[in-house]
Amino acid sequence: MPQPMSFFSKVQQQGRELTGRAFNRHLRLGVTGLSGSGKTAFITSLVQQLTQGDNAANLPFFSVVREQRYLGGRLAEQRLAVPRFPLEQNLQCLAQQPPVWPPSTRLWCQLNLQLRYKASAGLRAQLQTHSELALQIVDYPGEWLLDLPMLDISYANWCEFSWQLFAKDHRQAKAEAFKQQLAAVNLHDDSELALQQLTDAYKQLLSQFHQTAGAYLNQPGRLLVPGELAGAPMLQLFPLLPEQAAQDTALSRKLAQHYQSYCQHVIKPFYQQHFAALDRQVILVDCLSALNAGYAAMTELQQALRLILQSFHYGPSGLLNRLFKPRIDKVLFAASKADHVTPEQHKALTLLLQQLLQQPLKHSQYQAATTEAMAIAAIRASSSGFVQVEGLPQPCLSGTDVEGKAMTYFPGEVPATLPDASLFSRHQFSFANFRPLPWQEHQPLPHVRMDHVLQFLLGDKLR
DSSP: OOOOOOHHHHHHHHHHHHHHHHTTOEEEEEEEEOTTSSHHHHHHHHHHHHHTOOSTTTOTTOHHHHTTOEEEEEEOOOOTTSOBOOHHHHHHHHHSSSOOOOOOOSSOEEEEEEEEEOOSSHHHHHHOSOEEEEEEEEEOOHHHHTTGGGGGSOHHHHHHHHHHHHTSTTTHHHHHHHHHHHHTOOTTOOOHHHHHHHHHHHHHHHHHHHTSTTOOOOSOHHHHSOGGGTTOGGGOOOOOOHHHHTSOOHHHHHHHHHHHHHIIIIIHHHHHHHTTTOSEEEEEEOHHHHHHHOHHHHHHHHHHHHHHHTTOOBOOOOHHHHHHSOOBOEEEEEEOOGGGSOGGGHHHHHHHHHHHTHHHHHHHHHTTOEEEEEEOBSSOOOEEEEEEETTEEEEEEEEEBTTSOEEEEOOOOOOSSOOOHHHHHHOOOOOOOBOOOOOOTTSOOOOBSHHHHHHHHHGGGGO
16 A cells, blocks of 8 residues: 655645646546546557657647647656556557557556647747646546445445345346345344355455446445455445345444445545546546447446536636636546447437436536537547448448457447437347557557547647
């Protein structure tokens, strides 16, 4: 576990960040989303574009590059106690023959960049040869993100919520064995052995859910990815049946105590350290995998996103807010893996994302944050083109699937609105998963709309 900063070091760091915020020279970017939505690939591409891919041919919509004012980005030093995002290892995965996707995040980590540019106008353009922006990027396991809604409910309410979730069609059969085990438990036995046996059984159930397409809400996330908390007593945590949780027994009291401890000593510090100070936010959503998984998956994805976004603060960043109470002033909602459909389907994919996020988008706009939704591929995994079918051009994708099979096919249309259950009963979506395209080191990573992403997130800061 990282050692805490000394008081003097913490004061120094906060002083640097406050100075940066005051002069708009410091930006903390959170990359969030559910596990499998492409956070690791997104951050790897974002950093690579800023440090090696910064040419107008690669990033035509990124104004600071197009106007030849971008002088380059470099990795900056960070505290030795802060886990570092494994950029070099990720790029090594992509440079392999054949290329492979970098592994998902298992612990939280951070990467600091220093971006140098020429100001476009004003006194800075006349008096300074260059300006700088310090960019902090935070990555973390998607499983941990799903713990945030637990802060707002009691242990008994969490039990009720969990078992309502487990009653859904794509979960019910898997949860039955654990339900029967709980029904037979002695509620007056709160011994270490009893707690651990039931926790192990629940962890096994969560692991099964984690492998189930469309099962997004799996709490507590630290049971799946414990990090430095492996073996901690507060991770002896599982939802009793609602009627059991309502009773005042030794087991329900012990679990309620563990639940409170988990909220206070794990979720809340994690939220305060990593999320409360965010300036801008990217939320990645894998709509295509949810479509593949069916109606229950789409509804659970929408529910998960709604719960997560209740935990964030959106609003304008004036000077006082920047200094003392940072709030997210820009939010990008990105439908990832846009290269898994043909280009003319990207608009429908964006519209589908907007449908999924209808309530969260309204919430963030109400708080006056600037929001945008777009379909992107942080690292391209296919090429698009046309084939002749009965004398007519048919759009298609070419690539290599994750098992190594070369494919050229039309993946199908993306619904522009949320499909109802009847559509899923008549039609099975089947969007393939591809390997990354071959890539040579020191070349820009191939992408779809990362220049639009950079312009939205950083364009106003690099004027």
